[in-house]
Amino acid sequence: MIYDIVNSIVYIVLANLFYSSFLERKKQSIVFRISVDVLWIVLSVLLSVVLSDFLIIKMIMAVILNIVISMVLYEEGVSKHAALSVMFYAIVMVSDYLLWSIEKRFDPELMIETMMQNSISIYMGTVSQLLQFIVIMLIKRFFRGSKATSIRSVMWIVYLVFPIYSLTLIVAIGYSFNGPINSFQTNVFTYTALSLLIFNLGVYWFIRQEMQRTLTIQKNAIETTHADEIFKLYEQITNERDILGKREHEYKNITTVLYGLATEGRLDEIVKILKAQNERIINNANVVETGNRIITTIINAKYAESTEKGISMRIKLGDLSRVKIDDIDCIIIISNLINNAIEASSLCPKDKRYILIKALNEDGQFIFSIHNSCVDFTDFSSNKNDIVSHGYGIRNAKDAVERNGGNLYMEIKSGECAAVVIIPN
Numbered sequence: 001m002i003y004d005i006v007n008s009i010v011y012i013v014l015a016n017l018f019y020s021s022f023l024e025r026k027k028q029s030i031v032f033r034i035s036v037d038v039l040w041i042v043l044s045v046l047l048s049v050v051l052s053d054f055l056i057i058k059m060i061m062a063v064i065l066n067i068v069i070s071m072v073l074y075e076e077g078v079s080k081h082a083a084l085s086v087m088f089y090a091i092v093m094v095s096d097y098l099l100w101s102i103e104k105r106f107d108p109e110l111m112i113e114t115m116m117q118n119s120i121s122i123y124m125g126t127v128s129q130l131l132q133f134i135v136i137m138l139i140k141r142f143f144r145g146s147k148a149t150s151i152r153s154v155m156w157i158v159y160l161v162f163p164i165y166s167l168t169l170i171v172a173i174g175y176s177f178n179g180p181i182n183s184f185q186t187n188v189f190t191y192t193a194l195s196l197l198i199f200n201l202g203v204y205w206f207i208r209q210e211m212q213r214t215l216t217i218q219k220n221a222i223e224t225t226h227a228d229e230i231f232k233l234y235e236q237i238t239n240e241r242d243i244l245g246k247r248e249h250e251y252k253n254i255t256t257v258l259y260g261l262a263t264e265g266r267l268d269e270i271v272k273i274l275k276a277q278n279e280r281i282i283n284n285a286n287v288v289e290t291g292n293r294i295i296t297t298i299i300n301a302k303y304a305e306s307t308e309k310g311i312s313m314r315i316k317l318g319d320l321s322r323v324k325i326d327d328i329d330c331i332i333i334i335s336n337l338i339n340n341a342i343e344a345s346s347l348c349p350k351d352k353r354y355i356l357i358k359a360l361n362e363d364g365q366f367i368f369s370i371h372n373s374c375v376d377f378t379d380f381s382s383n384k385n386d387i388v389s390h391g392y393g394i395r396n397a398k399d400a401v402e403r404n405g406g407n408l409y410m411e412i413k414s415g416e417c418a419a420v421v422i423i424p425n
Helices: 002-020 030-050 055-073 078-106 118-142 153-159 161-176 183-264 267-284 293-308 327-346 387-403
Strands: 312-317 354-362 365-373 407-413 416-424
Touching (some): 002 030, 078 118, 078 161, 293 312, 293 354, 327 354, 327 365
């Protein structure tokens, strides 16, 4: 009984290591997580003891239990949980099967019932779990940095085929080879076990390839979006310069007219012209002027966007004419951070939507900070349906900051997100 408990504890630890290679943990208290893991251990022990004589039923119940618990502890949909639960259990069973085949080489008459004896069971279980740990750590390293990639649910169902085949084959061969076997059968038994292990690991290569393909598509989509945004901003800047040129020419003409009217003493007409010009200036003026054409354009554009979404944006700016950041990096940094703030704030109730922006050039440093209201979530990538693309927005901003020798600091408190950029000039 003690061994069953220890074996179940190790099993749960290995399961969590495996799931964490592909899934993000839900935001839960440590007490809740520990409680679920304890319940998992208890139920696993009960399954192991109560269904020890019913291998097929035990396997099915163990997989169902893994699916339910993983859905409680981790994010993602049912198809992914089901696929991963079967894959993990396939690793467990194939490892046990491989150890059994090796043991058969030394004792061709070994039977399943004999294996359940305490001494053999402890030895084989320990070595099997060591093998499982090595395999899972290799998988974890292989998929490092890829678990946020979204793969279609139908693909996870496809990946289920070989693990399920492996489990059914193990059961069939296990009962067929139970008892005395000759040397040829022993070799076949060992070959089959090694083949199943290799083919099951091969499934992860296909998953990795699919993840890389999906990641490439997502990166291309993100780069296209950024290119479009940069093009639009440059187009807006060009248009503003054209408008300024036209206004300058217009003001020269108006000044000439006003001078002529003044010399003739036609005050009423002068007042009428000045009033019309004043109204035009008020209606066409930018909300902010920073001294930096790129930053001014971005903030004015994002101010208009936030206003349309019912978000209150307060802005405090200094003279940014001496900011020496590459134009494209400046667009990537400020646009992405303000976009994140707008998206996060737009999810809040209408009376709690706000964004506070502060941009200064002090002590030889460009400082850009943004605070905004947000709903309760654990990271900046959880506001979008496309988690990956949103995550790349933050990553691109961070990369752009670091290219300019600066740092990006991000923090989430209850109901508020904050991001601060500090770049030396």
